[in-house]
Amino acid sequence: MSQGPSLGIDIGGTKTHGVLLDASGRVLADQVRPTRKGADGVLSTARAVADDCLREAAVDRSRLAGVGVGVPGQVDHLTGVVRTAVNLGIDHLELGALLSADLGVDVRVDNDVKAAARGAAQALDVQGADLTYVNIGTGVAAATLVAGRVVRGEGNLAGEIGHVPVVPDGERCACGQRGCLEALVGGGRIAARLALIDPPLALPTLVAQATRGRLEAIAELDRIAGGIATAVQLVVLTQGSARVVLGGGVIHATPGLVDHVRRMLELRAAESDFLASLHLPGRVVVLPSGYPVAAIGAALVGRAGSGAARPAPVG
Numbered sequence: 501m502s503q504g505p506s507l508g509i510d511i512g513g514t515k516t517h518g519v520l521l522d523a524s525g526r527v528l529a530d531q532v533r534p535t536r537k538g539a540d541g542v543l544s545t546a547r548a549v550a551d552d553c554l555r556e557a558a559v560d561r562s563r564l565a566g567v568g569v570g571v572p573g574q575v576d577h578l579t580g581v582v583r584t585a586v587n588l589g590i591d592h593l594e595l596g597a598l599l600s601a602d603l604g605v606d607v608r609v610d611n612d613v614k615a616a617a618r619g620a621a622q623a624l625d626v627q628g629a630d631l632t633y634v635n636i637g638t639g640v641a642a643a644t645l646v647a648g649r650v651v652r653g654e655g656n657l658a659g660e661i662g663h664v665p666v667v668p669d670g671e672r673c674a675c676g677q678r679g680c681l682e683a684l685v686g687g688g689r690i691a692a693r694l695a696l697i698d699p700p701l702a703l704p705t706l707v708a709q710a711t712r713g714r715l716e717a718i719a720e721l722d723r724i725a726g727g728i729a730t731a732v733q734l735v736v737l738t739q740g741s742a743r744v745v746l747g748g749g750v751i752h753a754t755p756g757l758v759d760h761v762r763r764m765l766e767l768r769a770a771e772s773d774f775l776a777s778l779h780l781p782g783r784v785v786v787l788p789s790g791y792p793v794a795a796i797g798a799a800l801v802g803r804a805g806s807g808a809a810r811p812a813p814v815g
């Protein structure tokens with residue numbers, strides 16, 4: 501059993517975040533770089549972030565117990581191959597094998613939201629529990645742990661809730677359907693709607709504007725909070741999630757949004773004894789905005805099977 505540190509790299513559309521965890525789970529290094537697009541760009545960024553982390557902690561590469569990478573797109577966690585990661589400009593990339601050859605260490609790769617679910621369980625110190633991480637960012641997706649194991653489904657499809665239609669005859673989604681959850685609460689779609697309002701609204705001040713009584717802000721806040729409340733219902737009713745951790749750019753860019761999501765769930769429960777019996781608002785959890793949930797989850801992916809000790813929960 502290796503006692504060395506493990507490295508986690510979360511590759512996002514705009515930035516790549518790396519953390520180095522020691523065997524007891526302390527964060528030894530925390531580094532971020534802008535993501536360069538395309539296969540070569542993604543690889544060189546990941547390698548640079550890995551080197552930044554090792555340099556910050558003065559740890560030699562040969563001491564690493566494992567390296568894990570979280571990346572958006574269709575990821576084969578067994579082979580480390582990434583397909584159609586549109587935001588990264590990747591059509592097909594043997595990320596695990598290439599990065600492993602670069603670093604001289606085994607590299608495990610998983611979908612970023614699935615990695616983040618592990619990071620969330622870690623943060624809440626509920627490994628082995630039933631938990632769903634819901635990412636409300638540019639994309640909308642969820643990942644569920646049942647008894648601590650990631651629910652994958654055929655082709656790792658489980659959790660693609662962003663493309664569940666929730667608004668009859670709603671807006672056209674990038675996937676071709678109408679009224680998808682992602683077309684309602686995906687960050688890009690929200691930004692486009694807010695920009696059309698005169699004068700334009702922005703997420704950081706949306707709740708404040710709604711509180712001051714601006715009607716367009718109230719309507720948009722209700723729309724977004726209602727969509728996220730539906731996502732919470734969806735994962736609890738389909739997966740039985742005891743905890744629903746909300747994360748992603750939309751959540752962290754909008755102070756007060758999660759309170760509205762809980763309020764929306766309370767309003768729905770007031771009309772349904774069934775929903776009331778599920779205690780949905782109490783299942784909703786948010787991690788501190790600075791907590792690098794996806795990078796820590798990636799480090800856990802990297803050490804999966806190494807037998808190393810798990811990191812400390814968030815304080």
Ligand SMILES: [Zn+2]
Nearest residue numbers: 663673675680
């Ligand atoms: Zn869709």
